[in-house]
Amino acid sequence: MDHVIEIDGLSKEYETGFWRKRRTLALDGLTLSVRPGQIFGFLGGNGAGKTTTIKTLMRLQFPTGGSARILGRDISDIETHRRIGYSPENPYFYDYLTASELMDYFGRLFGIDPDTRRRRADELLTAVGIEDKDRRRQLRKFSKGMLQRVSLAQALINEPELVFLDEPMSGLDPVGRREIRELIAGLRDRGVTVFMSTHILSDIEALCDEVAILRAGRLAASGTLSDLLEDSGDARSLEIIVRGVEADEIRERVELVAGATLAAKPNGVSVIVLDETDIDAVLQIARESGGRLASISPVKQSLEELFVRQTE
Amino acid sequence: MSSPSTGSLPRILTIATNAFREAVRDRVLYNLIVFVLLITVSAVFLSELSGGHAGRVITNLGLTAILFIGTFIAIFVGVSLVWKEIEKRTVFSIFAKPVGRTEFLVGRYLGLAATLFVNIAVMGAGLSLALLFVGDRPLAAAIWPAILLIFLELSVTTAVAILFSSFSTPALSAMLTFLIFVIGHFSSTIKELAGALASPAAKAIVEAIYYGLPNYRVFSFITETSNYMLPTGRMMAGAVAYAFGLTAVVLSIASIVFSRRDMK
């Protein structure tokens, strides 16, 4: 099997309103494939259709067009659910159960024997940082971040090959985010494929191998993170930082250099040139006005810029 | 749509057990306290009555209370049984597991049916004790077939509540289910009405209502029981078969509706 997820022209139109029907096209012919053994980042702004995609794959909703396969089988075949895990967006569980009871209940739905259930529940709750004393409390007393952790633990109760995580970092504090990040990275190390929707860019930079960017229910961009950043950036641009001069003193002359842009920054005057052959000219101008070189570095488009560009 | 197979049974039972646990923790059994108080107070006051009167009055009152309390629970827990799970999104993690929609529906149904069973059995035991207290041994035993019939009726009411709630709001579902309960108990009146109507069209419509809606008279034996009558084996068997058949049909329709729904 080349791909663990194959989405082919998937569409979803919502009808809202009882008397006067209004239609929202949440997914508009999405086509996407995910190779095994990686952390795949599913990006997009609010309302781009990430949750809709995942819910459709989980068979919580029915597509209005197209098809999709998980682990080689059509999504209508829920037998595949034995081999996958899912953590919903803003997870919510039976609030009258304790964390341990929830894990046990879900383990039973998979037909896992009692001893294995108990052992895995303990291991997983430990891994997501739910302490012993909290495991015997009802979930109605859990904070959003704690529910998020429980959600991740329950998604792994059946030792899945593939997990779908919808905004797994939301509601977590910075320490929690780092812990969960490490946990997700650990999954990949064990060969689990992770399909993760998020809009927290630092998590994507830290975790994801490949990403897809969704915009208005369509694929806006996809590929490895480094390819995407290079592709759309001006790969050979360089930033020169000079100190000891005011930006305005050299602005006129610098801007005569083709394509150069200049800006005052806290750490000095920043000049961006399109090619390294322009460095000398800029340095010459700066020195003549009493400035000195502080640094030269290649300009990489940040993920944030890419994201903003692709989702606007 | 996956239909339940042999492998379904453990999952259905797991879901049913959890639904039962939910009812217990949501204090659905608290009504028992009200019932016990009611029966105790009436037993104490009515024990003053002469002859066999106390037993008959307590039986009538007690069985009617069991029917109404049970119907109340069946309707109010029944209409939110599935709806609440969709609304609170607890179904999301359930259906991402190898659990079919029908398995879920049947499991939730059985969980509530078990809750009602325990509930009614405890209320019945309370009634029996009250009857022993006023010295009416025959009635203390004779109430049990009537209680079983009440349970059968509640099983149907629960299924009806689930059916309505699979496509409408809890408030509307509760109203409709209650309407079915009322019509079901007055179905003989409907039949008489059909007989009395002159216009063939009107007659056909009323007859369609009579045959289309559940006939709860099949389960009614409260007045008879307080008059020391016992249902025949035939009546009991007929009621069991009717309840099973009706529940199966109603739940199948609910399942078809529910299986096509988006979980929002």
Ligand SMILES: Nc1ncnc2c1ncn2[C@@H]1O[C@H](COP(=O)(O)OP(=O)(O)O)[C@@H](O)[C@H]1O
């Ligand atoms: N149940 C629903 N009914 C109607 N519209 C919906 C529903 N769920 C989502 N939408 C709409 O579909 C679009 C995509 O939503 P969603 O998939 O939740 O986006 P994301 O997860 O990327 O933020 C949005 O415009 C949203 O308003």
Ligand SMILES: [Mg+2]
């Ligand atoms: Mg979302």
